Amino acid sequence: MGYSLGVDLGTTFTAVAVDRTERIEMLTLGDRTVVAPAVVFARDDGGVVTGDAAVRRAMSEPFRTGREFKRRLGDPTPLMLGGTPYSAVALLGYLLRDALHKVTETEGEAPENVVLTHPANWGPYRRELFDEVPRLGGLDEVRKVTEPEAAAAYYAAKRRLDDGEVVAVYDLGGGTFDATVLRKLPDGIAILGSPEGIERLGGVDFDEAVLNHVDRELNGAIGELPPQDPQAATALRRLRQDCIEAKEALSIDTETTIPVFLPNRHCEVRLTRAEFEDMIRVPIESTIEALRRALRSARVEPAELAAVLLVGGSSRIPLVARMVSEELRRPTAVDAHPKYAVALGAAALAGVETGHEGASLATAKVIPAARSSGNGGNGGLRTETVQEPAPAAAGGGGTPPPETGGRGGGGGEPGGEPPGRRGGRARAAVTGVLGKPRNIITLAAAVLGVLVLVGTLSLFGGGVGPDVQAPGPRVAEPIVPGPAVQPNAFAASLPNPTPAPDIGVAAPRGVAVTPDGRYAFVTSRNTSRVSVIDVAGGRVVASVFLKVPPQFVAVAPDGRRAYVSAYPPTGPENEVAVIDVASATVIAEVPVGKHPYTLSVSPDGRQVYVPDHDSAEISVMSTDTNSVEGVIRVPRNPHSVSFSPDGQTAYVANHESNLVSVVDTATRSVTGSIPVPPSPHSTTITPDGTEVLVASYDAGTVSTIDTGSKKVVATTRVGAKPxxxxxxxxxxxxxxxxxxxNSVSVIATGNDQVTATVPVGRAPVVAAVTPDGRQAYVTNVNSNSVSVLNTGQ
Known part of the structure; x- marks a missing residue:
């Protein structure tokens, strides 16, 4: 079945959405995210790679890397990448080329129609230059619409726009700002007046403001870094990413901390929401003034607006909605995924052109194609985005395009046969959103979806607080684990592990690795953050922010859900947050007892056992309903739970009672108690289920329990406070x-002897071993780091 495509070539990322008749959804472009970074890398052989592959290669050769070049469109001065000049048009062409190749590769055929978006405030000169981008990207014919028109089409799919209604689109993205006023007509949507914009204002500027704040707090230490020092460059890249995550965290929380790992200087910098808002207040005021100019040009008073639609990732900042609503006295509406609204709207318009009649608009939503396209394999994640030249197959789709890095003149241009072109299936369409009036009527007739309303007014008459945003914690991007590591596919464990480079994470506490071994989830109580570490890359690739400080984490056996115990220093908000791994978002918050501690998922994935640190019970949570379905009474202060491989028995370490409880999971009853040394803190069970190991915090020992006799058969002295x-x-x-x-003791289970003691960071808390046995991760609260040990070969 054919499909239509919407493409948003942004300043900081490229996004595509697909209309498949019955629904519109985002298609995964990046290695680990829905969107692909708008980054290019010029290889020394003349080829050009884009997206995550370009980001990875930038680590070692930043002078060959181009970023934010959409801002340079129309600038006659070329960008020099590795000594070769490139125009912004050519680089945008490379982004489009690779996006089209990925889509065709995923879908198995080329799209029937493509809609490409651009800023509304571009003049004739820039639009004429932009006309070259589709050709360079491999498209003979494409329909182009403005970004606010596409955003309005998406919102029309979620809320009926009555004829004559006027809305303003406030588009604050990664690199630019646009303000446009539109009116719903019986035969379409019309732009009123002249769009206004600010060419160099967006999220990247806010990121820079946070980095400058850190530099001030460090008395200019960042500015003193030697630019040619690889270690300093790596530290600065990590710090920039942490500044981005801090900015995003302040959309949820009122304060955060930024870990700093510069050469010879490790510390944290505190940043409050109030401080961040002071940094960006003046730029946001300038966007509101641009919006007022657009209203004056359209001869529309603020009171005539049905709503102000907030579009672009930076519109999620609470101050934006608050200031816009206060200044204009109008309601503001923001979708749960405002950064994708343009691509989704473009796909909606492309689908209407195909003749889908807008039926899919009624169910438009963000669903990563990695979960729904049936592409199989690695779930839509790519390990490399470089496509080497290959001959085009006659009549075939999805053949990799040649890479031809142009030299001289106006810069390199993408060349070769376009990816997956099949007789020009991406047909011509009338430029502009009014090209098909009868179809646009369908947009306005689409079924009303739920808008997340932000500001002091509500479109439906109910008041909404000024700081309300899309519900629930948010992270940027989806991560999709692959199949679990198969039994006997692991490495032989080493008696003397060696350290690998640490990974910087603010105050890490709990850690768990996905069954496929690709990602490690790390909780940070001090920042209310769950960081996602790419195991292969050894870096944080995403963050999930919770309302309540997270403590410990466990991942389901199928890798689809992560469960996080969370409780504040004071107050009743004790819960288990359920994270959908594919979308990296919180999908449920389940109230539990007092201070939920080291939770564990049953081998069949149906229950989560949550020990209550401050009581004498285990909450049993159903993973089907995400609710507590029972309670098991145990001795005081249960800290940790381990399941037997068959799931029939659970072993609970009860810290204050100096006992390990044996629980029959079928009857949910305690069938026995095993005395152990003082303060049992953690339990684990051997893969064959024959022994349970128990770390006793105050005794400084590890006890070995034989599961057959239910007795302690060995006690091993380890370090202080295991x-x-x-x-x-x-x-x-x-x-x-x-x-x-501050160490890890290694015990040989055959003779219960310590074979090595490995130093780690300050105040280590939890260890987790990857499913293949090659590495162990240790969280160090006071070092703001995760130690990595090479444990297998």
């Missing part, structure tokens, strides 16, 4: 985190 114990997949070695001595 807080966690994990075991290698081959069962030969256990790794004990010693919080009081």
């Amino acid at each position: 807080s966690s114990v994990a075991i290698a997949p081959d069962g030969r070695h256990a790794y004990v985190v010693n919080e009081g001595s």
